[in-house]
Amino acid sequence: MIATELTKRLGIKHPIQCGTMQWLSRAELVGPVAEAGALACIASAINPDPAALSEEIAKTRAITSRPFGVNVSLFPSLSANDIGKLIAAVAESGVGILETAGQSPEPYRAQIKEAGLFHIHKCARIRDALKAQSLGVDAISVVGVECGGHPGEAGLGSIVLIPQVVGAVDRPVIGGGGFCDGRTLAAGLALGAQCVNMGTRFILTKECPGHPDLKKFYLTSTAADTMLIMGSLKNTGRVLRTAWSEEVDRLEKEGAGLETLAPYISGQLARQGWADGGKEKGLYYAGQVVERCGDLPSVAELIGRIVAEAQEVIKGLAQD
Numbered sequence: 001m002i003a004t005e006l007t008k009r010l011g012i013k014h015p016i017q018c019g020t021m022q023w024l025s026r027a028e029l030v031g032p033v034a035e036a037g038a039l040a041c042i043a044s045a046i047n048p049d050p051a052a053l054s055e056e057i058a059k060t061r062a063i064t065s066r067p068f069g070v071n072v073s074l075f076p077s078l079s080a081n082d083i084g085k086l087i088a089a090v091a092e093s094g095v096g097i098l099e100t101a102g103q104s105p106e107p108y109r110a111q112i113k114e115a116g117l118f119h120i121h122k123c124a125r126i127r128d129a130l131k132a133q134s135l136g137v138d139a140i141s142v143v144g145v146e147c148g149g150h151p152g153e154a155g156l157g158s159i160v161l162i163p164q165v166v167g168a169v170d171r172p173v174i175g176g177g178g179f180c181d182g183r184t185l186a187a188g189l190a191l192g193a194q195c196v197n198m199g200t201r202f203i204l205t206k207e208c209p210g211h212p213d214l215k216k217f218y219l220t221s222t223a224a225d226t227m228l229i230m231g232s233l234k235n236t237g238r239v240l241r242t243a244w245s246e247e248v249d250r251l252e253k254e255g256a257g258l259e260t261l262a263p264y265i266s267g268q269l270a271r272q273g274w275a276d277g278g279k280e281k282g283l284y285y286a287g288q289v290v291e292r293c294g295d296l297p298s299v300a301e302l303i304g305r306i307v308a309e310a311q312e313v314i315k316g317l318a319q320d
């Protein structure tokens with residue numbers, strides 16, 4: 001076992017987080033990850049309805065009695081009122097771990113603290129990490145530019161950003177962007193992270209509730225098949241190259257603003273694709289590490305082999 005201060009505080013066995021993924025981080029994935037001893041959070045962005053979130057929490061609890069969390073997205077698509085209600089639903093459910101991401105959690109810090117939730121805030125810049133610390137969050141999660149999803153605007157790779165943040169804050173750091181196996185887990189721990197966040201890797205697991213055709217698309221994609229878009233909106237995202245994402249890129253280069261781009265970048269569009277396997281519409285987020293995720297193990301197999309490989313790597317490095 002590889003224990004860290006953070007794994008002990010969260011009550012998890014392994015310093016691995018399955019990165020929260022819209023449409024995918026549902027009970028079917030979060031339950032098995034928690035059961036295998038790692039951290040996963042239900043993506044509340046799936047449904048801003050607190051009753052539906054409570055149902056998803058109950059479904060997850062039916063799969064595992066181990067700790068798991070809920071991710072509340074602070075991207076501006078939800079109103080402050082909705083976010084407050086979601087946080088209240090998390091607190092009422094008894095789930096003790098809340099992850100926020102997207103924007104500063106400042107407006108919700110008092111509510112989160114009052115509810116006694118363990119608060120992880122995910123960001124992509126040292127400035128935002130320091131701000132989160134000043135607000136009193138319990139742990140800071142940072143992602144480098146390699147990551148799937150939103151790597152922020154600073155463009156720093158994980159190997160630069162993670163030790164920078166670890167050196168600047170006085171609380172546990174979760175590092176993400178480019179992690180997928182035992183070697184990268186060991187590297188993340190060496191950089192000072194107390195847990196690593198792997199998103200793209202967990203898409204390619206048996207339990208991930210994405211359509212098999214889309215999983216095949218990910219399985220055969222390389223780092224060069226990912227692209228950064230939405231930088232013009234200061235909301236950079238790393239996605240797989242499709243006719244749809246190329247069109248977003250083209251519109252941005254033509255100077256299109258939010259009004260024109262909004263119908264192309266709505267997170268709702270990918271919902272259909274993850275359900276039916278079509279990728280004609282919507283954006284399919286993926287990290288550069290997609291190139292290194294070449295199989296489809298079960299969640300338990302994946303976590304077991306990552307930990308075993310990391311232990312071997314660490315042992316090998318410790319030898320004279």
Ligand SMILES: Cc1cc2nc3c(=O)[nH]c(=O)nc-3n(C[C@H](O)[C@H](O)[C@H](O)COP(=O)(O)O)c2cc1C
Pocket residue numbers: 018019020021022043045071073100101102122143146147148149150176177178179197198199200201284285286287288289
């Ligand atoms: C398909 C997909 C969807 C994602 N959706 C979200 C999301 O809804 N909220 C969030 O905070 N992060 C989201 N992310 C980012 C992940 O939680 C994680 O930070 C990232 O995948 C880590 O980098 P990696 O892909 O290199 O492992 C998403 C990533 C992917 C690949």
